[in-house]
Amino acid sequence: MDPWDENDAFEAAASAPVPLSQRALAARPKPYLDGLNPAQLEAVLTLEGPVLMLAGAGTGKTKALTARIVHLMREGRARANEILAVTFTNKAAREMKSRVEAMSGSEGGMPWMGTFHSLSVRILRRHAELAGLKPSFTILDTDDQLRLLKQLIQAANMDDKRWPPRMLAGLIDTWKNRAWTPEKVPSSEAGAYDNKGTELYAQYQERLRALNACDFGDLLLHCVTIFRAHPDVLAQYQRWFKYILVDEYQDTNVCQYLWLRLLAQGHQNICCVGDDDQSIYGWRGAEVGNILKFEKDFPGAKVIRLEQNYRSTPHILAAASGVIRGNADRLGKTLWTDVEEGEKVRLTGYWDGEEEARAIGEEIESLARGTRGRLPVGLNAQAILVRASHQMRAFEDRFLTIGLPYRVIGGPRFYERQEIRDAMAYFRLAVSPDDDLAFERVVNLPKRGLGDRATASIRTEARRISMSQHEGARSLVATGGIGGKGAGQLRQFVEGIDRWHAAVLGARPDTADQLIEPLLPDTPPATQSGHVRLAETILEESGYVSMWQNAEKDKNPEAEGRLENLKELVKALEQFDSLQGFLEHVALVMENDSEEAAEKVSIMTLHAAKGLEFPAVFLPGWEEGLFPSQRAMDEAGQKGIEEERRLAYVGITRAEELCYISFASNRRVYGQWQSQMASRFVDELPVADVEILTPPGLMGGGYGAAMGSFGSDIEARATKADVYNSPGWRRLQNNAGPRPATPRRTMTIDPEAGAGFEIGDRVFNQKFGYGRIIDIEVDTVEIAFEKAGVKHVKAGFVTPAKADDEIPF
């Protein structure tokens, strides 16, 4: 039966007198409402019409959201599959799903809970023809997209160096985020990309259609276009989705906003949850404006504020609100908590980034040990949140040295690794041999003796017969259009694809239909493992596995790891019931969710930290130009500052009990030493809630200048005793171990900093490590260091090493 008809049937049933069982259900106790505060309760129980839940950090919005969903179902307002619940990330969707399941006790409900993109794919598969696609369309990854754009750029006789494909991809993405199809790009954008932007955009869309493919932006944009052009289709969905819930509404872009508004126009029951103070994705098209004008967009909307914070101590909340206060455009809320105790936020200035890393490593270990009369704070409970990923290196270096376990969150992702993408290209060919992008990727991988010339003639042949490159290659093989050693190998490749494709069809005859999911929960497909074996066969027969196995170890030290990754990939396949299902999952869920149990400190960007919380949070690098980032300020001016400030707010509010903010007055960025000013956000911290720590381990200061208006509150120079007693120095003893022989270098240091040293003194330098003074001239001190390459150092870099510090020679 067509699910739409079934929906009508259900509606008819719903308008009939409420059966006894329903009433009994309604009378049952509602444990899911227990423990909600009045505001949360209001957010759960306000069912009719548009609702904006303004939920500050740590105010229990997920709890309210899940309770609302459970309530809707328990009260018989809607069935699980009539509730559309949208999130941004797969992680958020997963989390909400499991919480709803836990709360309602039912499993596997909520078929329409997912990310904007995954939901859009499901809708788009049902109506692909309306967008000029077949239901079996593929979803391009960034790699494919860039290669495609590059081809177009070169075809337009443009210099792809001056006009990099990346830039065009960014431009097109921006346009799609604003819901502009090629015809709708306003003329004000005509100058973009050397006046060719719009034209290339149109060509790109044309190519995508020919390839039966979509990029990420298309998933949403096609939906919006279809909804607008086909009111009947839209009406079906409007009728179907009785309630709509949206998480992180402040991050929606124009296209997502339209998507939501179109769908919500039916029942008008849309509940958006968000926090204007946590909008940090403006640079990728998110419109804070969407949340600011919610009441205008949805007339009659109720705004409910969740302001009671259950996460952080009062000092942390005060610090966060002190910073965010500087922003002009805010809906305004005041977080409060009834917790009383808590330590002040700590602010520390360091000499440079390496000292910062060392001191933070110290503190992390000391917290983990539970010193200072505090209960131990496990490593999993601690996180370092940085503004830019290059800041991570200093911490990784340091933590590797002292053996402190850490995990970097949001690093290069599993499915973005080269070997995984290659293997996936083979799978894609097996599923749909016409996938030209996949074909191009692996046709000469492993090397099959097919170079530029051979691939070019395959492409030409394909175009001549208006078929895919797979067919083009077949035709060339048949006619002997390819000469030499490549011919036989190409034949094997073509035949291989045919064989694998036949195997895929054998395993699952109704390929395309399988991709269209029913609106109603289906009986789960019978699990079978043929596709796992097939995947292994493909990787072996293609020679891809042996390519890495035969790779010379010394030239490809990573080959072993790549083979491991391939094994992992095949293992991951087991959880799916077909190759195509797996491919779809990977296209949408580019993440490796291997959650390890081991105790490790987390290192991540502020962006990656949204939605997380940690008892102890370190926020390093609060320097003007780094945070707030120079680029954000240059490109977006005051708006940029405001977004950076929200980022600071997000960072501070991740902390439950301990928050450490720090900056360095000298930092090396891309190998260049830079003198830094403390971030303006440092000045915005309320003094009453911040404890300013004397920077330890320094001589030849320079803090006054770096400290901004805080300078007067901080002792500019550490005393020698500070140096000797600071924990940062003692910790290094544990680093004892064999060190390489070190060449001697001459180093010029500030006479003032050098004063008092004698030949034979052991010293420490932030950049070059431990050394021993071997000669002193009037303004030259010759020092032997463990690191080579020292030629000239500007000023005041040497500290005396403690007597029992490890000296390498």
Added chain:
DNA sequence: GTTCCAACATTTTTT
């Protein structure tokens, strides 16, 4: 077709 060297860029990131 492969290897090597020079030029180049280098926030934030999801899907």
Added chain:
DNA sequence: ATGTTGGAAC
């Protein structure tokens, strides 16, 4: 500083 990429030399 460092990793990637494109072109020239092999």
